[in-house]
Amino acid sequence: xxxxxxxxxxxxxxxxxxxxxxxxxxxxxxxxxxxxxxxxxxxxxxxxxxxxxxxxxxxxxxxxxxxxxxxxxxxxxxxxxxxxxxxxxxxxxxxxxxxxxxxxxxxxxxxxxxxxxxxxxxxxxxxxxxxxxxxxxxxxxxxxxxxxxxxxxxxxxxxxxxxxxxxxxxxxxxxxxxxxxxxxxxxxxxxxxxxxxxxxxxxxxxxxxxxxxxxxxxxxxxxxxxxxxxxxxxxxxxxxxxxxxxxxxxxxxxxxxxxxxxxxxxxxxxxxxxxxxxxxxxxxxxxxxxxxxxxxxxxxxxxxxxxxxxxxxxxxxxxxxxxxxxxxxxxxxxxxxxxxxxxxxxxxxxxxxxxxxxxxxxxxxxxxxxxxxxxxxxxxxxxxxxxxxxxxxxxxxxxxxxxxxxxxxxxxxxxxxxxxxxxxxxxxxxxxxxxxxxxxxxxxxxxxxxxxxxxxxxxxxxxxxxxxxxxxxxxxxxxxxxxxxxxxxxxxxxxxxxxxxxxxxxxxxxxxxxxxxxxxxxxxxxxxxxxxxxxxxxxxxxxxxxxxxxxxxxxxxxxxxxxxxxxxxxxxxxxxxxxxxxxxxxxxxxxxxxxx
Ligand code: GTP
Ligand code: SPV
Ligand code: MN
Numbered sequence: 001x002x003x004x005x006x007x008x009x010x011x012x013x014x015x016x017x018x019x020x021x022x023x024x025x026x027x028x029x030x031x032x033x034x035x036x037x038x039x040x041x042x043x044x045x046x047x048x049x050x051x052x053x054x055x056x057x058x059x060x061x062x063x064x065x066x067x068x069x070x071x072x073x074x075x076x077x078x079x080x081x082x083x084x085x086x087x088x089x090x091x092x093x094x095x096x097x098x099x100x101x102x103x104x105x106x107x108x109x110x111x112x113x114x115x116x117x118x119x120x121x122x123x124x125x126x127x128x129x130x131x132x133x134x135x136x137x138x139x140x141x142x143x144x145x146x147x148x149x150x151x152x153x154x155x156x157x158x159x160x161x162x163x164x165x166x167x168x169x170x171x172x173x174x175x176x177x178x179x180x181x182x183x184x185x186x187x188x189x190x191x192x193x194x195x196x197x198x199x200x201x202x203x204x205x206x207x208x209x210x211x212x213x214x215x216x217x218x219x220x221x222x223x224x225x226x227x228x229x230x231x232x233x234x235x236x237x238x239x240x241x242x243x244x245x246x247x248x249x250x251x252x253x254x255x256x257x258x259x260x261x262x263x264x265x266x267x268x269x270x271x272x273x274x275x276x277x278x279x280x281x282x283x284x285x286x287x288x289x290x291x292x293x294x295x296x297x298x299x300x301x302x303x304x305x306x307x308x309x310x311x312x313x314x315x316x317x318x319x320x321x322x323x324x325x326x327x328x329x330x331x332x333x334x335x336x337x338x339x340x341x342x343x344x345x346x347x348x349x350x351x352x353x354x355x356x357x358x359x360x361x362x363x364x365x366x367x368x369x370x371x372x373x374x375x376x377x378x379x380x381x382x383x384x385x386x387x388x389x390x391x392x393x394x395x396x397x398x399x400x401x402x403x404x405x406x407x408x409x410x411x412x413x414x415x416x417x418x419x420x421x422x423x424x425x426x427x428x429x430x431x432x433x434x435x436x437x438x439x440x441x442x443x444x445x446x447x448x449x450x451x452x453x454x455x456x457x458x459x460x461x462x463x464x465x466x467x468x469x470x471x472x473x474x475x476x477x478x479x480x481x482x483x484x485x486x487x488x489x490x491x492x493x494x495x496x497x498x499x500x501x502x503x504x505x506x507x508x509x510x511x512x513x514x515x516x517x518x519x520x521x522x523x524x525x526x527x528x529x530x531x532x533x534x535x536x537x538x539x540x541x542x543x544x545x546x547x548x549x550x551x552x553x554x555x556x557x558x559x560x561x562x563x564x565x566x567x568x569x570x571x572x573x574x575x576x577x578x579x580x581x582x583x584x585x586x587x588x589x590x591x592x593x594x595x596x
């Protein structure tokens with residue numbers, strides 16, 4: 001596109017959106033690429049870009065007989081996860097970003113990053129990626145345009161979003177689209193910034209080539225900008241999976257949304273296969289990471305999954321733990337930072353079958369069985385099309401979404417938090433979400449295994465003041481006439497021997513069944529000081545080969561542990577400060593007073 005052109009044609013769509021054309025010109029003028037290529041999303045384009053990525057060494061072809069259409073990407077070892085310390089919310093005032101976000105003034109951020117973007121794409125191609133988050137044509141979908149110099153980003157966005165001409169056709173001449181700018185630069189952590197400008201519906205990302213830092217539709221738009229839009233427009237953008245459950249006698253599925261922090265089990269739960277005792281039960285995946293939820297005309301909460309693929313954690317995924325994820329990665333999948341087998345297939349820790357004698361590790365070095373080093377990076381990932389998932393819900397692309405009957409909050413906690421508990425009411429449920437703690441994982445850089453508060457699994461993803469975010473959740477109750485019931489779960493409690501007390505994975509169906517029964521008012525519960533738990537015998541444990549002592553430990557509520565937990569929460573309340581809604585503070589005080 002030359003500086004004077006007033007339209008361009010992408011696929012069969014003539015683009016004449018003046019704001020879009022102008023913005024692309026400005027971004028190109030700043031980044032100074034050799035070429036500008038508009039991505040149309042066609043199969044032919046994918047083929048050409050894939051070949052080019054292979055020629056440039058960005059992708060390594062896998063054994064095409066074993067994994068048709070699959071490729072391996074190795075990222076720079078300094079660039080293997082989200083970087084929360086380099087992620088900024090750039091609002092006019094620091095208070096709007098709140099005490100839990102890194103903040104930069106918008107002008108300062110634009111100026112700082114513009115210097116880095118200046119000439120950043122010399123000798124490179126600038127790809128213009130139009131994309132839709134949400135089913136094409138859905139009134140709840142949002143449109144973004146990401147310009148990037150990374151072929152890897154283009155190919156991943158092609159799986160994760162509805163990309164190309166269809167997005168431009170849906171956009172027309174509207175001004176309602178997110179402006180995303182990304183350049184890898186030289187992948188230098190010293191020059192890496194992920195900046196969000198909620199008021200401008202703009203995201204600027206530099207210096208990384210990895211996942212959540214650069215696939216701007218995902219965490220940046222669908223959660224950080226999305227949560228900001230959601231507050232203004234009266235809906236919720238959440239780090240939640242969405243699943244449907246259908247029992248043998250159910251005419252239609254019941255839908256559940258669940259927030260677990262990064263690498264704490266969303267993909268696994270969303271694709272779960274119920275155990276043998278649940279013959280005739282079926283779990284359908286609607287989404288595995290993000291939910292956009294609005295109040296429908298019936299007063300229920302309706303959710304869509306804005307994504308079209310899964311950017312899932314590879315290690316630990318096996319036919320035993322998550323067959324649907326394994327099958328999703330059988331073809332047309334991009335793998336990042338997994339190990340390579342001698343016959344050109346992928347491997348990671350926890351995969352089925354014997355550990356291979358020799359491999360090429362995620363850095364490209366020879367690896368031998370028994371090595372102290374991991375062969376796959378702990379945050380290695382697959383990017384797989386949702387269409388590959390045998391359990392994909394027939395309603396996954398429904399423009400209206402699905403009605404949510406229960407919301408589940410879950411963290412990774414080796415102590416204190418019982419297997420399952422139901423909140424007394426909406427406000428108490430919001431409190432449970434707001435005070436969620438979880439042990440840190442490899443999904444973000446930094447130390448692993450430390451308990452931190454991760455309210456609603458949104459600490460790294462809320463695009464505005466966290467206290468106001470809790471306020472928004474409380475406020476939503478007025479509009480949700482038929483609210484979902486709210487639950488808390490913990491699959492990760494450990495016994496004294498340091499092993500998980502609960503078998504997890506498919507057996508989580510047993511907990512889910514109780515959640516559904518409670519949400520539908522089909523079963524009584526046991527009231528405790530802290531919430532409702534299953535009555536003895538109500539958790540279906542048939543066929544489960546673990547001792548009653550271990551189940552008791554997994555479900556136990558220890559008031560001393562909870563006293564300590566409330567103290568830990570105090571620190572977080574102090575951080576959030578004045579903006580913490582009174583309702584949340586009083587919920588805590590009420591519970592503390594109650595346990596004495
Ligand atoms: P993000 O993609 O980072 O948002 O992660 P996620 O929440 O989708 O987590 P995922 O399902 O990929 O699981 C992450 C890790 O948790 C994997 O190593 C799983 O094997 C493990 N995991 C998942 N579910 C369970 C469970 O029920 N019990 C136990 N013990 N581990 C689990
Ligand atoms: C997460 O960390 O929650 C992810 C992976 O889903 S990333 O896309 O890198 O954010
Ligand atoms: Mn996630």
